[in-house]
Amino acid sequence: MAFLLVFLLVGELISSLGVVLPGNVIGMLLLTAALALRLVRVEQVSAASDLLLDNLAFFFVPPAVGVMLYFDLIARHWAAIATSIVVGVVAVLAAVGLSAQLLLRRGDRKASSTGGNKI
Amino acid sequence: MRLEALESIGALPLLWVTLSLLAYALSRRLYLRLRVAALHPVVLASAALIAVLRLTDTTYETYMQGGRLIEFFLGPSVVALAVPLYLNLQEMKSSAPSLLVVTAFGSAVGVVSAVVPALLMGAPEAVVLGLAPKSVTTPIAISVAEGIGGEPALTASFVVLTGVLGAIIGPLLLRLVGVRHPVAFGLAMGSAAHGIGTARALENGRLEGAAGGLGICLCGVMTALIAPLLTGLLL
Numbered sequence: 100m101a102f103l104l105v106f107l108l109v110g111e112l113i114s115s116l117g118v119v120l121p122g123n124v125i126g127m128l129l130l131t132a133a134l135a136l137r138l139v140r141v142e143q144v145s146a147a148s149d150l151l152l153d154n155l156a157f158f159f160v161p162p163a164v165g166v167m168l169y170f171d172l173i174a175r176h177w178a179a180i181a182t183s184i185v186v187g188v189v190a191v192l193a194a195v196g197l198s199a200q201l202l203l204r205r206g207d208r209k210a211s212s213t214g215g216n217k218i
Numbered sequence: 219m220r221l222e223a224l225e226s227i228g229a230l231p232l233l234w235v236t237l238s239l240l241a242y243a244l245s246r247r248l249y250l251r252l253r254v255a256a257l258h259p260v261v262l263a264s265a266a267l268i269a270v271l272r273l274t275d276t277t278y279e280t281y282m283q284g285g286r287l288i289e290f291f292l293g294p295s296v297v298a299l300a301v302p303l304y305l306n307l308q309e310m311k312s313s314a315p316s317l318l319v320v321t322a323f324g325s326a327v328g329v330v331s332a333v334v335p336a337l338l339m340g341a342p343e344a345v346v347l348g349l350a351p352k353s354v355t356t357p358i359a360i361s362v363a364e365g366i367g368g369e370p371a372l373t374a375s376f377v378v379l380t381g382v383l384g385a386i387i388g389p390l391l392l393r394l395v396g397v398r399h400p401v402a403f404g405l406a407m408g409s410a411a412h413g414i415g416t417a418r419a420l421e422n423g424r425l426e427g428a429a430g431g432l433g434i435c436l437c438g439v440m441t442a443l444i445a446p447l448l449t450g451l452l453l
Contacts, residue, residue, distance in 0.1 A: 121361030161285030165371025196406035
């Protein structure tokens with residue numbers, strides 16, 4: 100857990116210097132880089148990472164309870180909210196699914212035509 | 219309820235942490251038994267807690283004396299995403315450039331497709347900005363919402379609703395538009411519906427699950443980068 104907190108702290112410090120990314124995202128990118136450069140080994144962080152990610156949903160219960168402050172706002176604008184959520188989900192699913200399939204199939208073909216496809 | 223007694227010994231935060239954990243643990247058990255996506259543990263647990271707070275005339279602020287202790291772990295959880303990100307990138311090294319392009323595109327579509335309908339239907343700025351980052355995983359979405367001036371609590375509930383909807387309609391919709399590639403399927407589920415969509419993708423196979431995990435991480439980063447730009451342009 101110490102590694103995760105150190106990277107979070109460094110991320111927050113960098114973010115406070117005026118970088119647009121949130122500190123936690125900067126921390127995640129730095130740790131990914133540290134893992135790729137073998138500065139940190141996966142075994143040193145995997146136990147804490149699994150513990151947090153297995154229980155991730157629990158940690159956002161308190162912010163979700165905060166919706167109680169906005170019942171009136173949501174009741175007034177429920178149609179706009181529902182439309183935005185439905186349109187958003189459909190648009191992202193289709194955009195990512197189709198564009199990923201297009202690019203990945205092209206990549207697969209290229210790999211197999213050169214005989215180097217291991218997947 | 220004699221809350222004063224607990225308050226006098228400084229145990230109110232403990233009370234709310236305990237109730238939150240109980241509500242979550244029971245909701246999770248129910249969810250695992252029933253397997254109905256709409257009864258996601260976060261939906262059930264927060265509904266139960268809101269009911270308790272209403273019945274005991276407790277304010278959200280009081281609840282958050284304990285809630286903050288739980289919420290704290292969202293920060294290290296985002297950092298913890300580095301582990302699946304690193305492992306999944308290793309596994310899909312050859313397609314990494316394609317995946318980056320696709321998730322950048324998907325994140326832009328996610329912000330625009332959430333903001334434009336809400337704006338057209340006359341939602342106020344607080345709601346629109348709360349909706350903008352709703353496709354990405356909650357801790358990142360909350361940070362992004364704070365950054366662009368949205369309301370984190372609104373975002374948290376929109377994120378959960380988005381995830382539940384994506385997990386329910388995702389597989390059908392992707393089949394309808396002809397997405398068969400397992401990585402494309404998982405990536406779409408993780409990008410549109412974060413952890414809840416990825417859990418559903420994992421039911422189709424390990425590769426789909428790994429691609430979903432990548433979708434969560436990459437779209438989280440991309441959205442954090444582009445949401446401030448896009449909402450600045452659109453609002």
